[in-house]
Amino acid sequence: MADGELLIRNGVVYDPINGVKGEKKDICIRDGKIVESVTNPKVIDAEGRVVMPGGVDIHSHIAGGKVNSGRLMRPEDGRKGLEAKTSVCRLQSGYSVPNTFATGYRYAKMGYTFVMEAAMPPLAARHTHEEMIDIPILDNAALPLIDNNWMTMEYVKSGDMDLLAAYVAWIIKATKGFGVKIVNPGGTEAWAWGKNCDLNDSVPYFDVTPAEIIKGLAEANEKFEMPHSIHVHTNMLGHPGNFEVTKDTYDLVKGVKPSKDRQVMHTTHTQFHSYGGTNWGDFESKADAIAGYINQNDHATIDIGSIILGDTTTMTADGPMEYSLYQITGRKWTNLDVELETGSGITPFLYSGKSPVNTIQWAIGQELALLVKDPWKIALTTDHPNAGPFIGYPIIISMLMSKKRRDESAEDMHKVIFDRAELPSIDREYDLNEIAIITRGMTAKALGLHEHGKGHLGVGADADVAIYDMSPEERDAGKIQKAFLNTKYTIKAGEIVVKDGEVVATPPGRTIFVTPECDQKLTDEMLVTLKDKFDKYYSVTFNNYPVQDAYLPNPYEIKAPMRG
Amino acid sequence: MQTITLKLKDAVRSGIATVPVEVESLTPDQLFGKSEAELKAVKVWWGNREENTGDLFDVSVEGDAASADEVKIVMEGDLTRVKRIGSGMKAGEIEARGDVDMHCGALMEGGRIVVKGNANCWAGREMRGGELIIEGDAGDNLCAMYRGEMKGMTGGKVTVGGDVGECICQYMAGGEILIKGNANRLAGLNMSGGKITIEGDAELFGPDMTGGEIVMNGKVLEMMPSFKFLETATIDGVEYKKYLGDFAMGEKKAKGTLYVK
Numbered sequence: 001m002a003d004g005e006l007l008i009r010n011g012v013v014y015d016p017i018n019g020v021k022g023e024k025k026d027i028c029i030r031d032g033k034i035v036e037s038v039t040n041p042k043v044i045d046a047e048g049r050v051v052m053p054g055g056v057d058i059h060s061h062i063a064g065g066k067v068n069s070g071r072l073m074r075p076e077d078g079r080k081g082l083e084a085k086t087s088v089c090r091l092q093s094g095y096s097v098p099n100t101f102a103t104g105y106r107y108a109k110m111g112y113t114f115v116m117e118a119a120m121p122p123l124a125a126r127h128t129h130e131e132m133i134d135i136p137i138l139d140n141a142a143l144p145l146i147d148n149n150w151m152t153m154e155y156v157k158s159g160d161m162d163l164l165a166a167y168v169a170w171i172i173k174a175t176k177g178f179g180v181k182i183v184n185p186g187g188t189e190a191w192a193w194g195k196n197c198d199l200n201d202s203v204p205y206f207d208v209t210p211a212e213i214i215k216g217l218a219e220a221n222e223k224f225e226m227p228h229s230i231h232v233h234t235n236m237l238g239h240p241g242n243f244e245v246t247k248d249t250y251d252l253v254k255g256v257k258p259s260k261d262r263q264v265m266h267t268t269h270t271q272f273h274s275y276g277g278t279n280w281g282d283f284e285s286k287a288d289a290i291a292g293y294i295n296q297n298d299h300a301t302i303d304i305g306s307i308i309l310g311d312t313t314t315m316t317a318d319g320p321m322e323y324s325l326y327q328i329t330g331r332k333w334t335n336l337d338v339e340l341e342t343g344s345g346i347t348p349f350l351y352s353g354k355s356p357v358n359t360i361q362w363a364i365g366q367e368l369a370l371l372v373k374d375p376w377k378i379a380l381t382t383d384h385p386n387a388g389p390f391i392g393y394p395i396i397i398s399m400l401m402s403k404k405r406r407d408e409s410a411e412d413m414h415k416v417i418f419d420r421a422e423l424p425s426i427d428r429e430y431d432l433n434e435i436a437i438i439t440r441g442m443t444a445k446a447l448g449l450h451e452h453g454k455g456h457l458g459v460g461a462d463a464d465v466a467i468y469d470m471s472p473e474e475r476d477a478g479k480i481q482k483a484f485l486n487t488k489y490t491i492k493a494g495e496i497v498v499k500d501g502e503v504v505a506t507p508p509g510r511t512i513f514v515t516p517e518c519d520q521k522l523t524d525e526m527l528v529t530l531k532d533k534f535d536k537y538y539s540v541t542f543n544n545y546p547v548q549d550a551y552l553p554n555p556y557e558i559k560a561p562m563r564g
Numbered sequence: 565m566q567t568i569t570l571k572l573k574d575a576v577r578s579g580i581a582t583v584p585v586e587v588e589s590l591t592p593d594q595l596f597g598k599s600e601a602e603l604k605a606v607k608v609w610w611g612n613r614e615e616n617t618g619d620l621f622d623v624s625v626e627g628d629a630a631s632a633d634e635v636k637i638v639m640e641g642d643l644t645r646v647k648r649i650g651s652g653m654k655a656g657e658i659e660a661r662g663d664v665d666m667h668c669g670a671l672m673e674g675g676r677i678v679v680k681g682n683a684n685c686w687a688g689r690e691m692r693g694g695e696l697i698i699e700g701d702a703g704d705n706l707c708a709m710y711r712g713e714m715k716g717m718t719g720g721k722v723t724v725g726g727d728v729g730e731c732i733c734q735y736m737a738g739g740e741i742l743i744k745g746n747a748n749r750l751a752g753l754n755m756s757g758g759k760i761t762i763e764g765d766a767e768l769f770g771p772d773m774t775g776g777e778i779v780m781n782g783k784v785l786e787m788m789p790s791f792k793f794l795e796t797a798t799i800d801g802v803e804y805k806k807y808l809g810d811f812a813m814g815e816k817k818a819k820g821t822l823y824v825k
Binding site for chain 2: 074075076077079
């Protein structure tokens, strides 16, 4: 239950979507929304403290089959985050693969109120939604994987772009998903044949290229007024020299016209895709080339996927990448083929500051954030848990805000950082307004959620507010990190959920889903082919496939009309 | 010297279900310097409830200690459902008079534990240092890593008077252990360092071994097929067949040594 009326008094407000850059301002809340004024509110004194909209995470793996497989295969990770239940919170476990409860509490403590689950295998959509129901506090949504799908590849091959759009609309609706997720297009399917795919390689059997798949899905996405663009994990993740592939991928969709005022492509965990060199020996940062491209072009946005040093669990639909990672570490791994749709792989990984490769990776994520001039084009992520767990965000924030902290950290890293990365020579420091952009404003806009009350504090917005226990003048990196790890208050839909760094209430979050409204005639034509696929190949029947409404107890629908 | 005697109350063991008591908070280093009243107020878990030590144990204290090294804890009563005795202890001594439940001496860093009976599974799990003596038998996973971890025992000394269960010393990386009785299957699984000596019979010891040594003085019931005979070696005047392995881990990683009588 929302706390009726709330007044947050005298905070220093950073609300970049509304152009508020550190102004002393009161925030009024009634019935879970931001309002002009209140009459008899409960007052929160935020005098001298930093106030921001609730954080919006654009890319994180928090729910579903592979997250749960990660938990099952890593009991040792579960041990790391054990916290006994309290009168408010349920038992917490895990560090890189926290349980659902810990996921909700820890994000809320950092002032986040929305998290996008970044990869939902359509066939495992129910499992994903079940876990999202179990994650307290956070509003959430999930991006279904549509790229390595047989239907998609066949339509791209035959050039039936309208039917492709009909299929994309159907699968987003059937999975109660949010948008189009693309992960190593063609490569995950090729992995079923023991291979991988570069951008212009032909996918075995299907005879299409990853480039054609990406372009086709971008066009299909823009046939509807989708809140989000296609969301792409480009080919050749983690391979030395892959920055060329990344740039070529950006170029693919340059001519595609977005259906709304936003990017036409969001590419994710760009740190893993900004590599130079030809092998791990001459591996180097190419963050400058990627940032240069993003600076010169306006059609693509990125998130950084910054490394958090230490042990983590990598998990992705990019099966071949996980297998090569396993070959490097020799640690346990698993992978899965998801019928006609996608695949996945999981393996633990230790990012060490003593390793030259990890050191350069560590530098690249921060370089991207510092070299992209316009913060509206870049988001803070760690591709949780692939580059590190989300509870490392405050570390990245403190690094971006403090050159001193970066210099001190670089001293502890492998000396290769001074030769093959640019980080030590970058002087830029983020201010709080820019931090607010890369953690809320930009992410809400790139997801189109600013139109649905997320990521800002304008009248009518959701009353999701984070109050950090720090002065806007604070320059001490340690204190900044501490403040961003545990808020003074987090308010979710008008209810105080975190107070003084402790979770005090655990209301359920909402699941936001998109309904692309496709022409019925096209849908009917597409369904003939699709039903044939179900009859011949799927392990479930067509009628049992779509996620029922019961899996979204707190739904929020966004309709995406088809463009004429 | 100071002796703290903790006798488990009979009432704790009565009832239909025997709910375990977990006593990792009762180690000499944590109890040193506490008055009897403070001691009785130390929290221990009983199932899912936190209770005062004084409510579950009869507590008596004799003598004084200048440091944790001079503190000896004597545990009495029916200890078969008392878990984590001496878990994480750093100094001093614990004497458990009877059979103890799981995780006795787990994560131990220093000091000494003597169990005057049998120890259930996971005794000495991930032990870092100190000495653990089990006069009776020990269960499975003695001195092993916990599920999923890549390091088991890394230091310290363990002696078991009787037999031991399966998978003892899994992922052992250091320290020494002496088994006076028999060892069940898979002793030293994934072992990379340290030394195991088995006086009794054993089978299939050392699978996936990449380092360390196992000395077998008893009867080999079944040998791992992936070890290579190297030479005859003499230790303390006794002749052993020396084997190298486990070659199932690949040629380069097969750095474990078996000495078989």
